[in-house]
Amino acid sequence: MSRVPRPVFLGAVVCMSTVVSLSGCTEKSDASSDDHVVEVTASDSTCEVSKKEFPAGHVQLDVTNKGSKVTEVYLLFPDDRIVTERENIGPGTRQKVTAEVKAGDYRIACKPGMKGKGIRQDVTVTGGGKASKRDPRLDAAVAAYRQYAQEQADQTLPKATVFTDAVKAGDIEAAKKAYATSRIGWERTEPVAESFGDIDPKVDVREDGLEEGQDPEKDWTGWHRLERSLWKDKKLTDRDSELADQLIKDLTDWQNRVGKAEITPTSMANGAKELLDEVATGKVTGEEERYSHTDLVDFKANVEGAEKSYTLLKPVAKENDAALVTELDKQFAALDTLLDTYRKDTTSYDFTSYDKVSKADQKELSDAVNALAEPLSKLAAAVVAKK
Structure with a gap:
């Protein structure tokens, strides 16, 4: 049982060829220029994203926790249905989670201490992405x-x-x-x-x-x-x-x-x-x-x-x-x-x-x-x- 609603299956979550890494690492992503990579920097009081607009299709959330608390990061629909998430991101570690999203409005939420509604950033997915066969x-x-x-x-x-x-x-x-x-x-x-x-x-x-x-x-x-x-x-x-x-x-x-x-x-x-x-x-x-x-x-x-x-x-x-x-x-x-x-x-x-x-x-x-x-x-x- 999770402390907060935990997702994975709802929403247009799909295929991406990037490895989903759960290793604790702190090196900077070398894919920051990729349109389909969104870097999320979480702390105990902030949730920063590298871009607020990205194309539909494959997306990778590259999450770094710079806070002192274990955190969770969610990609949400506007009505709070969950597209995808990653929990138990320890202080000083980085994790990656992949999804495929359709065009529309979404929110990225960081939840320090894995409690509450989280600190949120509105993001927009444009219609430029093309799904793989x-x-x-x-x-x-x-x-x-x-x-x-x-x-x-x-x-x-x-x-x-x-x-x-x-x-x-x-x-x-x-x-x-x-x-x-x-x-x-x-x-x-x-x-x-x-x-x-x-x-x-x-x-x-x-x-x-x-x-x-x-x-x-x-x-x-x-x-x-x-x-x-x-x-x-x-x-x-x-x-x-x-x-x-x-x-x-x-x-x-x-x-x-x-x-x-x-x-x-x-x-x-x-x-x-x-x-x-x-x-x-x-x-x-x-x-x-x-x-x-x-x-x-x-x-x-x-x-x-x-x-x-x-x-x-x-x-x-x-x-x-x-x-x-x-x-x-x-x-x-x-x-x-x-x-x-x-x-x-x-x-x-x-x-x-x-x-x-x-x-x-x-x-x-x-x-x-x-x-x-x-x-x-x-x-x-x-x-x-x-x-």
């Missing part, structure tokens, strides 16, 4: 992923209803049993869900993710609010019944909107990396499911979602970068094997409670995630590379 296999991958995302949303509603029915019945043990499995479909396709901006804060925010001024008792809704009632408060009230009904309402909204997400090959690849970031920043640390300790269920679902995107894109990526595909196959297999040691069998989602996982084992999991995340950050470039 796409490999038909990539169109097939997009179609298959769109179907997968819809299936996950469709399958989530019945499972979530089992959970919320137990909450409304006051059956704490039944609600606990249904909680983690009700979240699997969401976790598998989280970047799609978060791309709509307004759904994630309603259903998946943690208490420390609330915006300044929000009241946890009045404004906090969703799975994690109910998680607190079940495992920490150990009681269910009329308020929890109201929250259960609201969760189903919000998840139904998500289910109905999944088909409206604009999904592209590059956004699929970037979304796979975002799912690994979800694991690294929430699941491995134990912050996500701090009361239920069901983090490994979310962890596995995030990895499954990332692997689904990768598998669909793999035939094209293999032609363009066979070595990368070999490394990704290796690292996905290693992480899957490691996760399987924490569940009763490979068909169940009955995982070890995360508070029973030792610090050494948590580090082993973290190392496996990092070993996969680095090559996965290169998948988007491999998908659109020209041989």
Whole structure:
């Protein structure tokens, strides 16, 4: 779960042959004269862009964080739908994110501390860009992923209803049993869900993710609010019944909107990396499911979602970068094997409670995630590379 709505799939986000680099580096970009490169310099109080007008088509945001806080950078539509973003940009580091945009008005936002609406710059995309012809296999991958995302949303509603029915019945043990499995479909396709901006804060925010001024008792809704009632408060009230009904309402909204997400090959690849970031920043640390300790269920679902995107894109990526595909196959297999040691069998989602996982084992999991995340950050470039 992100502290702010995290995107990747919404908007006209697509193909670019520039490598998506996630390495921490501070050297100045040598592509600053390229019309399709926008340098973004973030600090704790400013968000400067090298140009406020650039042509449609491929764009690369070359982001440098000169502040003292970890930041995020977004490319937004005027209504705050997210075209693309990159989070967890540490002080003194530079990261790159690629997209394809159509002509129109947009905003670039820097979010010091990864909180709030951010510091924004209005930018204009002119109509001069021309989209590259796409490999038909990539169109097939997009179609298959769109179907997968819809299936996950469709399958989530019945499972979530089992959970919320137990909450409304006051059956704490039944609600606990249904909680983690009700979240699997969401976790598998989280970047799609978060791309709509307004759904994630309603259903998946943690208490420390609330915006300044929000009241946890009045404004906090969703799975994690109910998680607190079940495992920490150990009681269910009329308020929890109201929250259960609201969760189903919000998840139904998500289910109905999944088909409206604009999904592209590059956004699929970037979304796979975002799912690994979800694991690294929430699941491995134990912050996500701090009361239920069901983090490994979310962890596995995030990895499954990332692997689904990768598998669909793999035939094209293999032609363009066979070595990368070999490394990704290796690292996905290693992480899957490691996760399987924490569940009763490979068909169940009955995982070890995360508070029973030792610090050494948590580090082993973290190392496996990092070993996969680095090559996965290169998948988007491999998908659109020209041989």
